[in-house]
Amino acid sequence: MADIIRVADATKVIRGRIVLDHVTFDLERGGVYGFLGVNGSGKSMLFRAISGLIHLTSGTIEVFGEQVGKGVDFPSNMGLCFESSGFWDEKTGLQNLFYLASIRGVVGNKETECALERVGLDPKDVRPVSAYSMGMRQRLTIAQAIMEAPQLLIMDEPTNALDVDGIAIVANIIQEECSRGATVLVSSHNEPTVEALFDRTFQMEAGRAKEVS
Numbered sequence: 001m002a003d004i005i006r007v008a009d010a011t012k013v014i015r016g017r018i019v020l021d022h023v024t025f026d027l028e029r030g031g032v033y034g035f036l037g038v039n040g041s042g043k044s045m046l047f048r049a050i051s052g053l054i055h056l057t058s059g060t061i062e063v064f065g066e067q068v069g070k071g072v073d074f075p076s077n078m079g080l081c082f083e084s085s086g087f088w089d090e091k092t093g094l095q096n097l098f099y100l101a102s103i104r105g106v107v108g109n110k111e112t113e114c115a116l117e118r119v120g121l122d123p124k125d126v127r128p129v130s131a132y133s134m135g136m137r138q139r140l141t142i143a144q145a146i147m148e149a150p151q152l153l154i155m156d157e158p159t160n161a162l163d164v165d166g167i168a169i170v171a172n173i174i175q176e177e178c179s180r181g182a183t184v185l186v187s188s189h190n191e192p193t194v195e196a197l198f199d200r201t202f203q204m205e206a207g208r209a210k211e212v213s
C-alpha cells in the first residue's frame with residue numbers, strides 16, 4: 001500500500017473550467033512515468049496536485065501512504081522541477097542551492113556542489129543567477145530538485161530551454177535517479193531521448209489521463 005502513488009478521480013475546476021477530469025491511476029514506487037500532451041492538456045496541473053501545490057476540487061491523491069492535502073500538505077522527501085522556480089537573482093547558483101539546502105538541513109555543501117556538477121554547472125562560477133541564460137536557469141532548477149536525493153522526483157518539461165548536451169544530461173539524471181530507487185514523474189513535449197526512458201506513458205488530453213504504453 002505504502003509503495004504506491006494513488007491518484008483517484010482527481011478533478012480540478014478553475015473558474016468553472018475542468019482542468020483535471022477524474023484522473024485515476026496507480027504508480028508503483030520506483031520507475032519512470034511519462035506524461036505527454038499538448039499545451040494546456042493538464043500535465044502541470046496534475047503535477048502540482050500530486051506535489052500539494054494546488055488542492056483538488058474532488059478526488060484524492062496518496063503518495064506512498066500519505067494523502068496529499070489531508071494527511072500531509074506536501075509529500076515528504078520530494079524534488080520539484082517546475083518552470084517557474086524562483087531564485088535569488090543577485091546570488092550565485094551555488095549560494096542559491098546552499099540557502100535552499102539549509103531550509104531542510106538534510107544535505108550539506110558537498111551534495112549541493114555535486115548537484116551543480118551533475119547538471120553541468122560550475123560550482124565555482126561567480127556570476128549571479130541574473131547573468132544566467134534560460135538553459136543555465138533550467139539546469140539550476142534541476143540541480144535543486146535532485147540535491148536532496150528525493151524519493152519522488154517530479155520534472156515538468158525538464159528539457160525546456162536546454163541544448164542537446166543539456167537534454168542528454170537530463171536523460172542521464174532520470175536514469176541515475178531511477179537506479180537510486182527514486183520514483184520519477186516527467187512531462188515531455190516530443191523529446192524522444194527522454195521519452196525512451198519511460199516505463200509507463202500517459203497521454204493527457206483536456207484534463208484526462210489515458211495510459212498509452
Ligand SMILES: Nc1ncnc2c1ncn2[C@@H]1O[C@H](COP(=O)(O)OP(=O)(O)OP(=O)(O)O)[C@@H](O)[C@H]1O
Nearest residue numbers: 014015019037038039040041042043044045046204
Ligand atoms: N492559474 C490558472 N488559472 C486558471 N486556469 C489555469 C491556470 N493555470 C493553468 N490553467 C489552465 O489549466 C489547463 C491545464 O494547464 P496546464 O498548465 O496543466 O497544461 P500543460 O499540459 O502543463 O500545458 P503546457 O504544455 O503548456 O505546460 C489549461 O487550460 C490552462 O489554461
